Every structure is written in structure tokens, then in C-alpha cells.
Amino acid sequence: MASVALAVTDGMPLLELAAACAIFGTERPDLVDTWYDFTVCAPAGAQVGGWFHADTPHGLDALAAADTVIVPPCDDVEVPPPADLVDAVRAAHDGGARVASICTGAFTLAAAGLLDGRRATTHWLHADLLAARYPGVEVDPRVLYIDEGSVLTSAGRAAGIDLCLHLVRTDHGTAVANAVARRLVVAPHRSGGQAQFIAAPVQPDNGPGLAEVLAWALERLDQPLTVTDLARRAHMSSRNLGRHFTAVTGTTPLQWLLTQRLHRAQELLESTDDSVDHIAARVGMGSAATLRRHFNRAFGVPPDTYRRTFRADPRREEVAYAG
Template sequence: MVRTITDMASVALAVTDGMPLLELAAACAIFGTDRPDLVDSWYDFTVCAPAGAQVGGWLHADTPHGLDDLVAADTVIVPPCDDVDRPPPADLVEAVRAAHAGGARVASICTGAFTLAAAGLLDGRRATTHWMHAGLLAERHPEIEVDARVLYIDEGSVLTSAGRAAGIDLCLHMVRTDHGTAIANAVARRLVVAPHRSGGQAQFVAAPVPSATGNSLTDVLVWALERLHEPLTVTDLARRAHMSPRNLGRHFLAVTGSTPLQWLLTQRLHRAQELLESTDESVDQIADRVGMGTATTLRRHFNRAFGVPPDTYRRTFRVERRRERAVPVAG
């Protein structure tokens, strides 16, 4: 089922004393900035914090909303803990647990996963956190399937991300889920960040990518993105990278977290999302433009990846756009 902004209209940021500033600022910039030129109805954003809470050791979180107010939000963002060697604040844990029990989508950034774990929200789920602390999370909570290799993990009502910049990726992923690919890409451009890094992408590159010609894997990725309509093969990509197909596959896995063909499929599907949202082209035409060949092939992969066929996806976001344009503006 495609979730839309109608379902996720409000976002609350949980703040406690000592939390780092960067991750909070990213969530504020993405969810707390109105974008009337993109959509008429953005998120209702609230910062929730106990009285006297300081961010980054010096900035006071001056807000009338306490942690108890998290329960009223559709989405709750939980930034990093100030110290993973200490248990998360009990009032934060209880508030996050209550919000999720009330139907909220709960997402953690970096070591905020420790708060979700303490609330029991990660039991029996896959989760990630900063790779430096993943071992500790797994040790303390063996019931969680901790994956330190990825940028973020979406388990539906519970999402987790790795450190710092991966929190931006997760926030943009939620915008993409709620508003669609075109809007998420527009927000990313304004933040001057990558429009889409898949959750399966590696947190860090274990080794540099060697190249006798000075080209990097980045050159291959850009080159491929410009040719998604072509029947690209691993041999084509390897030739462009001046590597053997086997060597290319190894470096692709290190950098993107997937094989070359899996990466190509993901990019083609996201391009299809954009075209479904922004054009009136038929599914057959879009399938051709993204290199899927036929509408049948596109429908099969699209439904497998997003849980709905392309036609349903298009209708959903077209309805949302019409609804947003119909909202009267108070004067």
C-alpha cells in the first residue's frame, strides 16, 4: 500500500538533554521547513523536549511541547543518544513506546536505535545504527537482527538509520514514501545532497576503488544513470570502469551494497516513479524509457518493490496533488 501525506501529516522530533546538534538540524531542515512552491500541505512539525534540555551542549530547546506530546504525532523522529554507555532516558523510552502503540511511525537516527531497542520496538526486526556502535547494540539486544552494513532500514512502522548523513537519507526516504519521488528529489536539490541513496548502500567503503585511468566508480554510476533506457549489461559497466566484471561486482558491493544489476534495477524503478508522477506517458512508454522493455516487466518489478502496480501508484499521487491544489488558502 502506498502511504501518503494524508496519513503522515505531523512529525515530532524527540529531544533530550545532551543530544548532538547535527542530526536534529537535519530533521528540522527537512520536515520543519514549509515548501508552498512544491506542495500546499507540508508536515506539521513539532519539537518535543523536557524543560531545560540542551542540544549540542549549549543550545536550549525552548519548546512548549514535552515528550508526552510525541503520542499525538503521526511520525516520531528519535535522534542519537548523548552517551550509549548510559541507558536512554526513561521518560523518552516510555513516550516513544506510547507513540508507536498509538499508531505512530517511529524513526531513529544513528544511536537513537538504542532508544527504540529499549522501548522494545526493534525486537524481532532488522535494524541498523552507526557501524561503530552496532556491535554493542547487538550484544545488548540479541533479539534484534543488527545490520551494520547499510544506511537505513525501513520496517514499515519502525525505521532506523546509520550515523549523521544517513539520517538525512532516511528523512528523504520518508518524504519520498509520503510525497513521492519528484518532491523528495526537489527537497534534496535544495539541500544539495544526493536525491536518493538506497537503504542497502554501504555505510562506508572498505577500500578505495583503484583505476589506472583515473576514473572512479562514481563516473560509472553517472554514466549508467544517463543511459537507463539502454540494455546495459555488467560487461558494459565493467568496460566503462576499465575493470573485469568480477572486480566491478566486488567494488559495486562495497560502494552501493548491491550487485551492478540490482543497482540498475533500483535506479530504473525510481526513474519510473518520477515519470509516473510527473508525466502522462503510458506504462508501456515509461517501461521503454527506463530500460524495462515491456509494461509487463515493469509492472512485475514495480509491484514487487513497492507493493502496488504502476497504475495504482500514479493514481495515488495524482489524487494527492489534486487534493493539495484544492485546499483553500486562508487569507
């Protein structure tokens, strides 16, 4: 059973802690046989959200025993993160743990030296300060979360939920992560590359909103959609659609289409017995060879290997259709 430890120190905000507890700390026997062994680690007397006491027998030194460590936001980014937290996070990572930060928890990871030479993100309001204080970190304030393997960072609050679901998706597959998201009534997948909601001038649509265009495209992934098709649906020129699309989603229309097709392929590999050729047709990839090439590039394994990994538990075949 994989273990997840939540690092808590005095003054941390409550929302981000609650989200991690809800995702990793709730048993889900109807989805998988073994969920996570979840532990809250905190120094004695730690107070969360200004009033909630973290009453746990596990101190921060217990982080070193976890497979994954979640580091919530700092209480105040103007103040260096607590030295005992920094030391404990560094020790956990040195011991082989996967370490993920939510929002300004990235300041703790940076103080521990875990972000040196890596891409990282945090809430866009504090991105400049993170970059100035830790010049060895490549700070990207535009994205929701960044997965650098053993070190992951996310933007503000809701993006922390996206990152936690990304970890579930990595460990248990797309269908299980989607089922958890539905129970939390949140979006099942927002890619890490999606833009943070930063105030920026965006030209208003003259026709259907972009959300309607995306929904329209998702219903037609088996078709050979082009940027021209999307632009026509949005009543824009292809150039205007490209600018608007990038401003809202943080990626290009074609890259977004490819990403959605790959995610649909993941779901079909987990939840059906369709051949790779049939799945390639259903997601608009044209051929099994094309699907295998893009799938392997995106996920590091071919579709057949992915299916064997995430079809080990037969209940996963039903998860994609579960409420």
C-alpha cells in the first residue's frame, strides 16, 4: 500500500489541507483494493486556519517514511518556511519520497533545495517573489501544476486539487481518478499546462463561447477536426481563435485536441476491450501506429502496456461508468 503524508505546520490555511485529506484519506474499496495509507504529520500544538488544532501523534520526522509527501501553502511567504519543515521535506525526498507542493508550498520545496534547476509553479501572485528569492528555480506562473517526476508543484488552491487528482491518475489510472473527481464534483481533468486564471485582456467572443466550442469538439474526437473547424464553430478567424484559445487554455487548439484524444484513449484502454486499432479510430488518431507513437511520447509506455497496468483490478472496468 502506497503511503501519503501531509505536512502540517502552525498557521497553514485549512482548505488545501482538507482537499488532500478528502482525496488521499478516504478509503475507496469500490474502486481499488488498496487505497493510500494516509498520515497527517505536524509538530505538537500546530494550529490550522487560525483555529483548527492538528491533533496527531506523528511529528514532521515521520514524513521520511512516506512514499509521497504533500506540502500545503506557507502561512506567510514573507517569512521563511519553518526550518523543521524544510529539513523534514528534504530528508523525505532524499529518502526517495515523491514530494508535491500546493500553492505557496513551493517556497518550502525551494528552501529545501528541491527546485534548483527545475521548472516549478506557484500562485501567480507570488511567482515573482519565488523567482527573486530562489534564482536557481525556473518559475512558470502560467500553468496549473508541473510534474518533474519526484518533485511536483501546483498553483493556488483549486490547482492543488488538480495536482492531487493527477497523482491519483498516475498511481491508479484515469478511470479511478475520474471517479474520485466526480464524487468531489470537480472537473475530472485539467492538464497541468492549462493557464492559471490570471487577469488578462481577452477579446470577447462574437458567437458561441469557447467552452461551448470545446464541448462540441469533445463530442467529435473521432472526426478529423482542424483549427478551421473550431474557428468556424466559434465564428472567428483561425488566427483570432488561436490567440483566444492560448490566452484561455495556455495551449494551442491542435495541442489541446491531441491531449483530449490521448486522455480519451486512456479511458478506453482502461474501460473497454477494444483493440488499439479500434480505439485509434474512436479518438481520431487514424491508425494504431499513430496512436502508439503519440501515446508513448506522452506517457512513456505503449498503449498495450498501459492497459495491462491499469486493468489489473477488474473493478476498474466499471469505474468509468460509475457515479
